[in-house]
Amino acid sequence: MTSDARVDSPLVFGFLTVVEQPSQGLVGGYLLLNAQARPLEFHCTAPVRASRTQEILYGPTLEPFLYGEQIGRTLFQACQQQPTAIFTDRPSALAAAEHVSAPVWLVLNDDVAPNANSQASVATRGSAAIAALAPAANYRADTAHKGVAGMHALHCGAYRLACRAEDAARGVEDRIEAAVATFDLEEPFERIRAAIDESQRGAR
Amino acid sequence: MSAASEGFSWLATNEAAPVLRSRTFYPSSPQSLRSPAPVQPAAPMTIRERYGLRSPIVAEMERPSLSICAEESPASVHSWEPSTTRIETSSYLFARRAIAEVATVEPPAPAPIDVAVADDAGADGSNVLARLRKHNRYTRLKPPGESVKLADRLQVLLEPPLELLLENQCLELPQRPFPFQMDGVAFLYPRQAAMLADEMGLGKTMQAITAIRLLLRTGEARSVLLICPKPLVSNWKREFQNWAAELPILVIEGNQSRRQWQWRQPNAPVKIANYELLRRDAEIITDPSLRFDLVVLDESQRIKNRSGAASTVARSISRERSWALTGTPVENSADDLVGIFDFLAPGHLHSSMTPQRMGRLSADYVLRRTKAQVMIDLPPKLMRDADIELTPEQREAYQMAEEKGVLKLSEMGDALTIQHVFELVLRLKQICNFDPATGASAKLERLMADLEELTASGQKALVFSQWVESLNVLKKRLHRFNPLEFHGGIPSNRRDDVLQEFREDPKRRVLLMSYGAGSVGLNLQFASYVFLFDRWWNPAVEDQAINRAHRIGAAGPVTITRFLTLRTIEERIDQVLRDKRELFEQIFAGAASPKTRLSQEEIFGLFRLKCPAGPMTPVAVPTYADQPAIETMTPAQ
Numbered sequence: 029m030t031s032d033a034r035v036d037s038p039l040v041f042g043f044l045t046v047v048e049q050p051s052q053g054l055v056g057g058y059l060l061l062n063a064q065a066r067p068l069e070f071h072c073t074a075p076v077r078a079s080r081t082q083e084i085l086y087g088p089t090l091e092p093f094l095y096g097e098q099i100g101r102t103l104f105q106a107c108q109q110q111p112t113a114i115f116t117d118r119p120s121a122l123a124a125a126e127h128v129s130a131p132v133w134l135v136l137n138d139d140v141a142p143n144a145n146s147q148a149s150v151a152t153r154g155s156a157a158i159a160a161l162a163p164a165a166n167y168r169a170d171t172a173h174k175g176v177a178g179m180h181a182l183h184c185g186a187y188r189l190a191c192r193a194e195d196a197a198r199g200v201e202d203r204i205e206a207a208v209a210t211f212d213l214e215e216p217f218e219r220i221r222a223a224i225d226e227s228q229r230g231a232r
Numbered sequence: 233m234s235a236a237s238e239g240f241s242w243l244a245t246n247e248a249a250p251v252l253r254s255r256t257f258y259p260s261s262p263q264s265l266r267s268p269a270p271v272q273p274a275a276p277m278t279i280r281e282r283y284g285l286r287s288p289i290v291a292e293m294e295r296p297s298l299s300i301c302a303e304e305s306p307a308s309v310h311s312w313e314p315s316t317t318r319i320e321t322s323s324y325l326f327a328r329r330a331i332a333e334v335a336t337v338e339p340p341a342p343a344p345i346d347v348a349v350a351d352d353a354g355a356d357g358s359n360v361l362a363r364l365r366k367h368n369r370y371t372r373l374k375p376p377g378e379s380v381k382l383a384d385r386l387q388v389l390l391e392p393p394l395e396l397l398l399e400n401q402c403l404e405l406p407q408r409p410f411p412f413q414m415d416g417v418a419f420l421y422p423r424q425a426a427m428l429a430d431e432m433g434l435g436k437t438m439q440a441i442t443a444i445r446l447l448l449r450t451g452e453a454r455s456v457l458l459i460c461p462k463p464l465v466s467n468w469k470r471e472f473q474n475w476a477a478e479l480p481i482l483v484i485e486g487n488q489s490r491r492q493w494q495w496r497q498p499n500a501p502v503k504i505a506n507y508e509l510l511r512r513d514a515e516i517i518t519d520p521s522l523r524f525d526l527v528v529l530d531e532s533q534r535i536k537n538r539s540g541a542a543s544t545v546a547r548s549i550s551r552e553r554s555w556a557l558t559g560t561p562v563e564n565s566a567d568d569l570v571g572i573f574d575f576l577a578p579g580h581l582h583s584s585m586t587p588q589r590m591g592r593l594s595a596d597y598v599l600r601r602t603k604a605q606v607m608i609d610l611p612p613k614l615m616r617d618a619d620i621e622l623t624p625e626q627r628e629a630y631q632m633a634e635e636k637g638v639l640k641l642s643e644m645g646d647a648l649t650i651q652h653v654f655e656l657v658l659r660l661k662q663i664c665n666f667d668p669a670t671g672a673s674a675k676l677e678r679l680m681a682d683l684e685e686l687t688a689s690g691q692k693a694l695v696f697s698q699w700v701e702s703l704n705v706l707k708k709r710l711h712r713f714n715p716l717e718f719h720g721g722i723p724s725n726r727r728d729d730v731l732q733e734f735r736e737d738p739k740r741r742v743l744l745m746s747y748g749a750g751s752v753g754l755n756l757q758f759a760s761y762v763f764l765f766d767r768w769w770n771p772a773v774e775d776q777a778i779n780r781a782h783r784i785g786a787a788g789p790v791t792i793t794r795f796l797t798l799r800t801i802e803e804r805i806d807q808v809l810r811d812k813r814e815l816f817e818q819i820f821a822g823a824a825s826p827k828t829r830l831s832q833e834e835i836f837g838l839f840r841l842k843c844p845a846g847p848m849t850p851v852a853v854p855t856y857a858d859q860p861a862i863e864t865m866t867p868a869q
Contacts, residue, residue: 059390064400066450067326067390074320098319106321215370215393222372222389227322227382 039063041207042111042130043216044103046095046118047224053077055228056099057220060109065211071106072224073099092123100124112203115189117217122192131195133204135213136188184208324386370395371414376423377596378577388422398442401449406474409438412606417442419599424553425576427532429600429820432559432779437471440528440557445476448501453525453553455501459546460530462506463749466728468530469504484509492516507534510545518548525552529575532556533563533772536571547575559779560772561598562816566590569819573597591819600820603782613782614791618678622664622797625672630663630800638839653836660801665702665766675795676709679763682793683713686761687741692734693761695744696777698768703744706765714739719746731756745780747773756780762792767802771809772816804838 043059052075060069076098078090086093095118104127114132116122125132182189182201185208207213370393375385391397394414398405409417416439420426430436440458447453460468465483472481482500484491491509494500495516510517527549529535535543554576562568566587573581576597581590603610622630637656641648666673679695686693697703700721707715716734718727727749734743735758743759747768759781768774774794782790796802 061392065392065396066400067324067387069326070324070386070390071321074322076319102319102321106323108325212396215396218372219390219392223386226375226385226389 039203039206040068040109040111041211042107042114043220044100044114044116044118044121044124044132045217045220046099046121047221049075049228052228054094054099055224056095056103057224058100058103058107059216059220059223060107060111061211061216065216067219068109069107070220070223071103072220072227073102091120095120096123096126101127104128113200113207115213115216117214122190125192125195131191131200133182133189133191133195136190187213189213324383324390326387326390369411371411371418373418373422376426378424391422394418394421397446397450401446403442403445403449405442409435409442410606412601413439413442416599416601417446420555421446423555423597425555425597427556427558427561427572427576427594427598429556429558429561429598431600431602432776432783434601434603434606434783436557436559437468437530438475440530440555441472441475444502444526444528445479447526448479453501455498455524456503456526456528457524457549457551458502458504458528458530459507459510460504461534462508462724463727464530464754465504465506467754472502484513488512495522507542511541514541514545514548517545518550520550523550523552526555527551527553528555528557529572530557532558532572532575533560533568535575536563536568538571538574543571543574547578559776560770561600562819563770563772564812566815566819569594587815587818594819598820610782611786611789613778614789616791616793618793618795620674620678620795620797622800623667623672623674623677625667625670626663626674626797629667629669630660633659633663634801634839641839653839657801657805657838661766662699662702664797664800664802665697665699666705671705671709673709674797675765676706678795679706679765680710682761682763683710683742687713690738690741691761692741692759693743693763694756694759694777694781695742695763695765696747697744697765698747699766700746702765703746706744710742710744713742715742715744716740717744719744719749722749734759745777747777754780755783757783757786760786760788760790762790764792764794767794767796767805767809769805769809771812774809801838808838 039062041061043061045057047055047057049055054073054076056073056076058069058071059067062068076094078086078094082093083090100121101124104124111130114124114128114130115135116124116132117135119134122132122134179190180193180195182191182204184205187208189204372393373388373391375388379385379388392400394417413435416428416430416436420428420439420443428436428439430439444453444456444458448456458468465485469481469483472479479502480500482494482497482503484494484503484505486494491513494503495513497503505513516522527546529546535546537543556572556576558572561572566585567583569590570581570583573594580597581593585593603613621627634656637659641652641656644652662668665675683693695703695706695715697706700719703717703719707717716730718730718734722730730743731754734740734756743756757780762778762781764774764777768777778790778792782792796806
């Protein structure tokens with residue numbers, strides 16, 4: 029996962045999300061899809077729970093640490109294929125961008141009506157996400173988040189996407205637009221959640 | 233110091249100590265396995281892992297450490313540095329076949345989009361997906377219960393919703409299916425063994441074709457065999473052209489050498505054969521070298537008799553997947569379902585099971601929807617029971633025949649068999665239709681009055697009888713209505729013409745049909761009246777007949793008139809039919825009913841005869857031309 033995605037390579041899109049299991053902790057799921065939206069790889073983590081020490085020491089940066097460094101990086105390392113781009117519906121998972129060569133885009137969809145009961149609804153996280161994207165607001169100022177730059181927003185079809193400015197500079201926006209034409213960018217997260225539920229059910 | 237943490241892993245509990253590692257899993261389906269070379273060397277799977285069971289929490293995670301070094305310095309120094317945490321992951325890899333590896337033909341230009349569909353779909357249908365997205369109304373695939381391995385279940389769960397799957401495979405549909413039809417496709421597509429048992433008229437054909445199309449398109453199947461009753465072959469061919477125009481269809485027909493060549497044709501992804509060929513070409517079909525990825529049995533009740541040739545051959549076909557399509561999975565007894573399951577999942581059901589247990593065990597394999605459940609917009613089905621008094625001539629002939637017949641049966645003593653009882657039943661039923669001496673018929677009088685009225689209003693009607701002889705009489709007596717005929721006496725190469733003429737010619741408003749030839753698979757939704765001139769033994773066959781007209785596409789209410797002559801054998805049989813309906817409900821709707829089959833007492837009780845003692849064995853009663861065998865019970869000889 030060290031080299032940039034080649035422009036002429038087959039389109040492979042990664043979808044990263046984190047599910048909070050109340051009794052167990054955070055479970056990360058990472059799904060790689062081909063251009064037909066069919067699964068190529070799926071990886072999920074064991075539940076991760078921050079210790080009290082971590083809660084104290086990481087403070088407001090705990091979530092980006094868990095989502096990005098702990099979960100995101102672990103999942104990227106387990107993966108065999110290199111995606112063209114990675115999408116996430118969790119703002120804190122943007123921190124994972126530092127551990128992968130492909131750009132990580134946050135999916136925001138304001139067209140969806142807010143649903144207080146739906147963890148899946150991006151809209152409910154929309155405002156928080158924007159806030160999270162404010163420079164350094166929730167980012168650690170240590171080695172994990174060096175040089176946080178401004179965020180880059182992109183309107184693409186029904187979606188608003190955001191990523192780190194340095195990722196946006198990689199010139200993959202045309203491929204992102206191709207993805208949006210093919211994909212419902214929110215739908216794969218539902219698949220990941222269903223798969224995590226299924227695996228957790230098996231665990232019980 | 234390392235912080236305690238909770239987590240889980242895929243490690244089996246019999247391992248001595250928790251070890252952090254990644255595991256890679258592959259779905260078990262041979263078609264989808266990516267050939268060898270996972271990056272992670274696969275450790276041998278334990279039983280717990282193989283069956284998707286999760287072990288208790290054993291993961292250990294390294295955590296950022298916090299050291300307290302009180303002894304090194306007069307003042308305590310607390311130092312901390314972040315360290316890498318290793319987390320257990322589970323990985324699943326899916327191999328993808330190239331698209332469109334099957335042969336295809338150039339489909340005709342798409343039909344104009346239906347106005348109602350276009351209205352909210354947009355000219356190219358693109359808005360449909362947007363709407364589905366907005367309301368999260370996707371049809372998602374669900375893993376079948378038969379999938380034990382977690383990797384297999386995840387493979388299904390991680391597939392895109394059906395709508396996206398179709399769109400991304402560039403599979404256009406000529407019409408937008410109803411949501412329940414999409415559910416049916418999603419049910420069939422991932423299953424190795426499945427029975428689609430929707431009530432007649434809900435589009436089982438379209439659902440099966442779309443699922444077949446997806447399997448072929450995604451490379452999960454390359455060779456499909458569809459077996460159907462002979463009269464339905466042309467219907468299937470037409471439906472394939474409509475719903476999967478790009479697929480080359482090969483109908484197995486002709487002389488033996490031609491068929492032998494056709495069976496072995498590798499470039500025909502879909503082959504259609506009729507049940508009769510199962511017997512004739514048994515040697516070829518059961519040759520293990522002839523293998524199909526999918527075998528679909530339409531009207532699968534044809535193999536309910538496990539000792540029959542069709543069932544034996546169908547079960548012997550070398551295949552990967554087995555699907556059954558039927559609107560009547562239980563026609564006579566719960567054994568019918570066992571017969572079909574011997575093809576789908578051998579040994580899964582047994583005759584000794586209670587209907588309730590059968591219903592539970594078959595639930596994951598069977599998808600059944602009724603019109604009442606899914607078709608809110610389908611026009612109503614109006615059932616009219618026409619209770620009719622026999623004409624004096626008929627009554628006299630009937631009474632005489634019954635008295636003589638019962639007397640004769642009573643005198644037979646131990647030689648009495650069910651066949652003898654049935655001969656009398658059929659004789660009496662014929663008298664209920666027409667007086668043999670004078671031709672008088674109370675039913676006909678009523679029928680003519682009704683036809684007069686409905687043809688005057690431009691409506692079309694189907695008239696069903698179990699006898700070709702009765703249909704011939706009806707044809708003469710209904711001459712002024714210019715009726716068409718569709719029964720076993722009509723050559724099969726003329727039948728499509730008859731149906732086309734009935735469909736298109738406004739002067740042809742009445743179609744006389746036999747239950748045997750006209751009860752299954754035909755789309756006659758332009759007829760708004762159905763008359764059951766006489767009653768069949770099996771309510772499922774009656775339902776099949778009714779649903780030729782009452783199905784998707786019906787423009788208005790469908791009125792069904794069931795003729796029943798009072799104080800006759802027809803009235804007694806009607807009670808038997810009601811009991812059979814109860815049995816069906818018991819298996820497929822969970823309704824309680826103690827009866828599972830006709831008892832010996834009930835059969836003989838039609839004439840208040842004392843039944844012979846002894847166990848009963850199945851027997852096929854000799855039948856009249858064009859009439860399928862009536863399966864019932866007879867005392868063991």
